[in-house]
Amino acid sequence: MKRLVLASASASRAGLLRAAGVEFSVHPAELDETALMAAMTGADAASVALALAEAKALAVSAALPGSLVLGADTVIALGGDLISKCPDMEAARTLLGRMSGQDHRLVSAAVLARDAKAVWRHAGPATMTVRPLSPAFVEDYLAAEGPAILSSVGCYHYEGRGAQLFEKVEGDYFSVLGLPLLPLLGALRQEGVIAS
Amino acid sequence: MKRLVLASASASRAGLLRAAGVEFSVHPAELDETALMAAMTGADAASVALALAEAKALAVSAALPGSLVLGADTVIALGGDLISKCPDMEAARTLLGRMSGQDHRLVSAAVLARDAKAVWRHAGPATMTVRPLSPAFVEDYLAAEGPAILSSVGCYHYEGRGAQLFEKVEGDYFSVLGLPLLPLLGALRQEGVIAS
Numbered sequence: 220m221k222r223l224v225l226a227s228a229s230a231s232r233a234g235l236l237r238a239a240g241v242e243f244s245v246h247p248a249e250l251d252e253t254a255l256m257a258a259m260t261g262a263d264a265a266s267v268a269l270a271l272a273e274a275k276a277l278a279v280s281a282a283l284p285g286s287l288v289l290g291a292d293t294v295i296a297l298g299g300d301l302i303s304k305c306p307d308m309e310a311a312r313t314l315l316g317r318m319s320g321q322d323h324r325l326v327s328a329a330v331l332a333r334d335a336k337a338v339w340r341h342a343g344p345a346t347m348t349v350r351p352l353s354p355a356f357v358e359d360y361l362a363a364e365g366p367a368i369l370s371s372v373g374c375y376h377y378e379g380r381g382a383q384l385f386e387k388v389e390g391d392y393f394s395v396l397g398l399p400l401l402p403l404l405g406a407l408r409q410e411g412v413i414a415s
Numbered sequence: 416m417k418r419l420v421l422a423s424a425s426a427s428r429a430g431l432l433r434a435a436g437v438e439f440s441v442h443p444a445e446l447d448e449t450a451l452m453a454a455m456t457g458a459d460a461a462s463v464a465l466a467l468a469e470a471k472a473l474a475v476s477a478a479l480p481g482s483l484v485l486g487a488d489t490v491i492a493l494g495g496d497l498i499s500k501c502p503d504m505e506a507a508r509t510l511l512g513r514m515s516g517q518d519h520r521l522v523s524a525a526v527l528a529r530d531a532k533a534v535w536r537h538a539g540p541a542t543m544t545v546r547p548l549s550p551a552f553v554e555d556y557l558a559a560e561g562p563a564i565l566s567s568v569g570c571y572h573y574e575g576r577g578a579q580l581f582e583k584v585e586g587d588y589f590s591v592l593g594l595p596l597l598p599l600l601g602a603l604r605q606e607g608v609i610a611s
Contacts, residue, residue, distance in 0.1 A: 238576070240576035363436060379436070392589075
C-alpha cells in the first residue's frame with residue numbers, strides 16, 4: 220500500500236481518516252489562509268474551499284516529491300459572506316447570533332496532489348438550518364464548549380454538542396465534519412492507498 | 416432539567432446522546448426482538464423499527480412511573496428482507512457478499528414514552544449504496560473489525576472503517592449511527608430535558 224500525507228494540522232480530519240482505516244502521515248501546510256481568502260472576495264464557497272485545499276496540497280506536495288498529498292478546507296457562507304474561524308469567544312457569540320434561525324451553506328473540499336500537481340478534487344456541500352437560539356442557550360453552549368470551539372469554522376462540532384444548534388441538515392455528514400470522506404475513499408482506492 | 420432514561424444497552428446510542436450534551440441514565444429493556452420481528456413478517460422497515468423502539472420504551476416506562484423513556488431501534492431492509500444482527504463471522508461474510516454492489520435501506524426509529532404511553536415517535540431513513548466489494552477486501556475488513564462488528568445491524572460502523580463499504584449514502588447521518596438525533600433533540604427540548 221502507498222502512504223498518504225495529510226497536509227493539515229486538523230485533529231478532526233486526522234481522526235476521520237484514522238477511524239476509516241486509512242494510514243497516513245501528517246505534514247501541515249504553512250499557508251496564509253486569511254490572505255488567500257481576501258484575494259478571492261466574491262468567489263462562492265465551493266470555489267474558495269477547493270482553492271484553499273489545493274493550495275495546501277500543492278505546497279506540501281512540492282516539498283515531498285513522489286508523495287500523494289491530501290489538502291482539505293471547510294468554508295461556511297452565511298448571507299453572502301464567507302465565514303472564517305472566530306478569534307475569540309465574543310466573536311463566537313456574535314456569529315451564533317447571526318446564524319440563529321438562518322440557513323448557512325457549508326462546503327468541505329479535498330484535493331489530492333502529487334509532484335506539485337493536483338490529481339483529484341472534490342467539494343462536498345451541505346445546507347445547515349440553525350434553529351432560533353435563545354441568548355441563554357448561547358451562553359450555556361459557549362460555557363460548555365469553551366475556547367476549543369474557536370478551532371472550528373462556524374463554532375460547532377456537529378458530532379458533539381453542536382448538534383443542539385440545528386433543526387435540519389441536508390448534505391453529506393462527513394463534509395460537515397471536514398472531509399468529503401466517501402468520494403475521497405474512492406480516490407484513495409484508485410491511487411492504491413487503501414484496498415479495493 | 417428533567418432526566419431521560421435510555422431503554423437500550425447500545426454503546427453507540429449512549430455515545431451519541433452523551434456527545435450531544437444530553438444527560439440520561441440507562442435502563443435496558445428486556446425484549447425478545449427476534450420474536451417481535453418474526454411476528455411482523457411483511458411489514459416495512461420503518462414500521463418494524465418504530466414498533467420495536469416503542470415496545471422497548473413502553474416496557475421500561477411501565478417499570479419507572481413518571482420517567483421519560485427513550486426506546487430506539489435500527490432495521491435494515493435488503494431486497495425485500497429485513498436483516499437482523501449476524502450471529503457469527505461466517506454469517507457476516509455472507510451478508511457482506513449479499514450487500515456488495517447493492518442498495519439497502521436503513522431506518523432508525525426513536526420513541527419517547529411516559530407512564531407506559533408513547534408521547535413522541537420518529538423514524539429516520541437512509542439509502543446506503545454499497546460498492547462492489549472484492550472477496551479479498553471482505554476478508555481484510557472482517558479481520559480488521561473482528562467480532563465487535565456482530566453487535567451492529569448490517570455489520571458496519573459507518574463512523575469507522577465501515578465507511579470503506581460505501582459508494583454513496585443518502586439520508587440522515589445520525590440515523591445511520593442508530594438515532595435520528597436532530598428530531599429527537601427537538602422533542603427533548605419540548606419535554607424540558609435539554610435547554611432551548
